[in-house]
Amino acid sequence: MLCDITTVRRVRAVVPVLLAFAVATACQPAVQGGTGSTASVSPTGPSRHVFVIVLENTPYQLALAQPYISSLADRYAVASNYHDLGEPSLPNYLAMTSGSTWGISDNEFHPLPATGIGNQLTSAGLSWKAYMEGFTGDCFDSPYPxxxxxxxxxxYGxxxxxxxxxxxxxxxxxxxxxxxxxxxTxxxxNDGHDCGVRTADRWLxxxxxxxxxxxxxxxxxxLFITWDESSAGDSRVPLLVVAPKMKGEITMRLDHYSLSATVSDLLHVPRLGQAKQATSLTRQLQAGRPS
Structure with missing residues (x-):
């Protein structure tokens, strides 16, 4: 069931608690097999500061043809067999942060259960922030860009x-x-969605x-830098792994669930959904080499 943002705002304004809960229940998409929010045990180890930048709609070869992006790939590590999970944007962002697309195949607003990496970190007493360009204090009503x-x-919630x-x-x-x-974000x-990859390259x-x-x-x-989707129909996008001791090409097949798994492992919180079975880069980061 789809819920547009106008409907959600109206519900929130009329009865902030009870009806918002009802909308969340009614609009929650069916979770695909294996993509629920049941936690798995994450590897032990110290937490590391993790930075994630997500850009927009650029295939692998086009991204790597940009001067600054190319320089990062040369100096640090790049996953050359990394893949999005299809179109449009939203399911990919949800996969990166909760290990599930929640069966969503559009960019509309869908109230989901209060899960995801942010809620996990809050519960674990670990600090986190999401830095959003153009954000003016309201997630649901901030202006362009x-x-x-x-x-x-x-x-989530x-x-x-x-x-x-x-x-x-x-x-x-x-x-x-x-x-x-x-x-x-x-x-x-600057994410390349409206102004192209050259603008994103300059911003980076x-x-x-x-x-x-x-x-x-x-x-x-x-620092992980990736793109939500390829826009070229081949699903292949770069994942740049910018860490002091990482350099070279990562050739194993990875996707946004792999990023979710890696972030969870590094921050020592349980993996969620499909990330539980995903290939993580934790071992490579601990060893300081891409393979």
């Missing part, structure tokens, strides 16, 4: 978490005490050095 479909966190903050907070946090997980121009050339010059990244951090 912000896009709700590129912010998966309010879908039908609430805008206080951890969702404007992109402008990122530099301040990097210079002080960044959270254990920093999820970074540029707006519809400004933001990535801010991350890699931070003490958190230098000490134990890892």
């Amino acid at each position: 912000y896009a709700l479909k590129h912010n998966p966190f309010p879908y 039908d609430v805008c978490p206080p951890n969702v903050v404007p992109m402008t907070d990122l530099v301040t946090d990097l210079n002080s005490n960044p959270p254990w997980m920093s999820w970074i 540029p707006g519809l121009c 050339s400004e933001v990535v050095p801010q991350i890699t010059s931070s003490s958190a990244w230098k000490k134990d951090g890892v």
Whole structure:
């Protein structure tokens, strides 16, 4: 059952608690086999600062043809056999953050159970933030270039978490005490969706050095940069693994569930949904080599 954002706002305004719960129950998509939110045990080990940047609609070869993206692939590690989970955007973002697409095949608003990596980290007492370009304080009503479909966190529990903050907070946090997980979503121009991959490449050339010059990244951090979908019909997108000791090509087949598994492992929280069976990059990161 689909629920558009206008309906959800109306329900929230009339009876904030009871009807919002009813809408969440009615609109929850059927969970595909093996993609539920039942947790599995994650490998033990220290938490690391994790940074994730998700960009838009660019196939592997086109992304790697850009000067700054290419320089990152040469200097660090790139997964050359990494795949999206189909179109459109939203199911891919949900897969990265909860190990499931929830049977969703559109970009509409769907209230989902209060699960996902953000809720896990909150329950575990681990700090996290989602930095959103264009965000003005309301997950459901912030202006362009912000896009709700590129912010998966309010879908879980039908609430805008206080951890969702404007992109402008990122530099301040990097210079002080960044959270254990920093999820970074540029707006519809800088992510390449509306303005193309060259714009995204220039944006990365400004933001990535801010991350890699931070003490958190230098000490134990890892930055993942990927794209939600290929837009070329082949499902192949890059995953850049920017970590101090990682360099080379990662050739094993991976997908967005693999990213979910890796982030969960690094932050020492249980994997969710399809991520429980996914191939993780945890071993490669611990060893400091791509294979």
